[in-house]
Amino acid sequence: MIDRTPLSEDILILLGAFVDGALTEEERAIVEDMAEKDPRISAELEGLLELNTDLQDVFDNFFGKAGPHRNCSVCSSSFRRCEHKQSATAHPCSVAINWSSPWRRWHVVQSAKQTA
Amino acid sequence: MLPRLRRFAWSLTRDWPGADDLLQTSCTRALSRADQWQKGTRLDAWMYRLMRNIWIDETRKRTVRIGQGVEDAADSDTLLTSGDSETTAYTNQVLAQIALLPEGFSSVLLLVAVEGHSYAETAEILDIPIGTVMSRLSSARQKLKAALADQQGARK
Numbered sequence: 001m002i003d004r005t006p007l008s009e010d011i012l013i014l015l016g017a018f019v020d021g022a023l024t025e026e027e028r029a030i031v032e033d034m035a036e037k038d039p040r041i042s043a044e045l046e047g048l049l050e051l052n053t054d055l056q057d058v059f060d061n062f063f064g065k066a067g068p069h070r071n072c073s074v075c076s077s078s079f080r081r082c083e084h085k086q087s088a089t090a091h092p093c094s095v096a097i098n099w100s101s102p103w104r105r106w107h108v109v110q111s112a113k114q115t116a
Numbered sequence: 117m118l119p120r121l122r123r124f125a126w127s128l129t130r131d132w133p134g135a136d137d138l139l140q141t142s143c144t145r146a147l148s149r150a151d152q153w154q155k156g157t158r159l160d161a162w163m164y165r166l167m168r169n170i171w172i173d174e175t176r177k178r179t180v181r182i183g184q185g186v187e188d189a190a191d192s193d194t195l196l197t198s199g200d201s202e203t204t205a206y207t208n209q210v211l212a213q214i215a216l217l218p219e220g221f222s223s224v225l226l227l228v229a230v231e232g233h234s235y236a237e238t239a240e241i242l243d244i245p246i247g248t249v250m251s252r253l254s255s256a257r258q259k260l261k262a263a264l265a266d267q268q269g270a271r272k
Contacts, residue, residue, distance in 0.1 A: 013254045020228055020253075022235050051261055052229050058210045059123055059230045061203060 007040055015041065019048045117160055120231060124164055127226040128171045130215040138174070142167040164227070164241040213263045221256040224249055229257075 007015075017023050018031045035042040121142065125135035146153075146166055153162050214222050220242070227238040228249070239246045 009251075009254065012258065013250050016254045016257060017235075017250065020235070047261055048257060051257055054206075054210060055225070055229050058207045059226070061207045062211060 003038070003040060005040075007044060011041070012044070015044050015048060019045065019052060117163065120160065121163055121167065123226055123230065124223065125167060125171075127214075127222040128168065130222065138167060138171055141170055145170060158237075161237060161241055165243075168223075168242060209267055210260075210264065213260055213267075216263070217256050217259060220244075221252050221259075224252045225256045225260075228253055 014023075014027075014031065018028060023031065031041075031045075035045055118139070122135060122139050125138040125142070126132065129135045129138055142163065146163055149166070153159060214225065217225070223242060224238060227233045227241060228235065233241070235246050235249045239249045242249070244252075
């Protein structure tokens with residue numbers, strides 16, 4: 001039977017911290033373990049990831065790019081979304097995005113699992 | 117740095133003309149107080165704090181109603197009008213919902229989720245405890261997710 005109980009505020013804050021890269025290695029491992037066992041948590045992480053991406057896109061659309069150029073020189077996709085991180089100009093994305101953020105790694109792992 | 121300051125100004129005022137006014141005042145103030153910035157410290161964080169203090173002073177001086185809602189946002193000339201219609205509609209939808217967040221929530225959301233600042237940096241910029249940053253951020257995300265899901269559901 002699927003548990004549909006809403007996640008507690010503390011858990012939501014913890015998942016937000018995971019997405020923001022604010023947890024220690026040990027804490028991240030705990031969250032990843034929780035996500036493996038509880039579909040509500042993996043769904044919440046997925047939702048937070050999408051929201052983050054949407055927010056970044058929305059602010060870029062509305063206020064213009066914060067950096068002079070964000071397309072990757074390798075794949076020409078949006079600099080934020082690609083995995084090469086090769087800026088096409090001498091000025092990479094000026095916004096301090098945490099590229100090593102665990103949500104990105106987690107999302108990559110989940111995508112790979114779905115593909116497999 | 118200007119686009120980032122402009123975003124932050126919008127997160128405080130949540131209207132375009134107000135954000136531009138705040139940005140201009142902040143830049144003028146920063147130039148006149150440039151000697152107060154300490155080399156080796158982050159200029160952006162200093163500018164954010166300066167801007168936030170100006171905004172607090174301004175709101176104390178005059179009664180400014182902020183976060184007036186979707187209708188006001190939709191009526192204003194601050195919405196995106198270029199680009200493909202789907203992107204434009206979604207962008208406007210998200211911004212309108214951010215404008216509806218309680219005061220202080222949108223700035224936390226912008227600094228952490230969009231600009232990539234740490235919780236500690238955000239707490240320092242906004243002069244609030246880290247715990248408040250975390251709870252406001254989580255609450256803002258939940259409110260935003262729920263509102264956007266409602267809107268998407270209503271369209272179906």
